[in-house]
Amino acid sequence: MTCSYLSGKTSRSAAGLAAAAVLAMTTGCSESSPIDPTPDPPVYQGALTPSEGFSGLEGGVVLTLLEGGEFEIALTMEGAPEPDEGGFPWILRGGSCAAPGDALGDWDEFPAIQLDAEGGWAADVEIALGDEAERYVVDIRRSEADRETQLACAEAERLEES
Numbered sequence: 001m002t003c004s005y006l007s008g009k010t011s012r013s014a015a016g017l018a019a020a021a022v023l024a025m026t027t028g029c030s031e032s033s034p035i036d037p038t039p040d041p042p043v044y045q046g047a048l049t050p051s052e053g054f055s056g057l058e059g060g061v062v063l064t065l066l067e068g069g070e071f072e073i074a075l076t077m078e079g080a081p082e083p084d085e086g087g088f089p090w091i092l093r094g095g096s097c098a099a100p101g102d103a104l105g106d107w108d109e110f111p112a113i114q115l116d117a118e119g120g121w122a123a124d125v126e127i128a129l130g131d132e133a134e135r136y137v138v139d140i141r142r143s144e145a146d147r148e149t150q151l152a153c154a155e156a157e158r159l160e161e162s
Contacts, residue, residue, distance in 0.1 A: 042131045044156035051150040061154045069128035078119045084143040087112030093137040097153035
């Protein structure tokens, strides 16, 4: 079953997708949710874990694998420091936040996070991900000039199909 707020591409704004991420993380699906008749794409979600020095940061992330070798990411983030003009760089990895694996692409393949006024952001990323993974790690850095400083990390776990 696909909840209507996670299916389709009716709301492409960062705020709309970020709201979907928050809804998915906090409410789950119910039997009264409208059903999308297409097969469910693999969906991964997780909470942001702030790095040392950024303890007020909180939020969540949802990754949805799409056909054609890309995925959609929706993110909410509150309490983050003011970003540089280029936003927050991020990269996707295997592993865990405690033991991150190799990057699943190059830094320039992942569009920088540019939060909207509500703390939301979303993008489509053209990197093919296998749908057999149980977890992806979203590794967010302080700035393009300071990729050494990790701002936050999220372990996006694959959701069970219902």
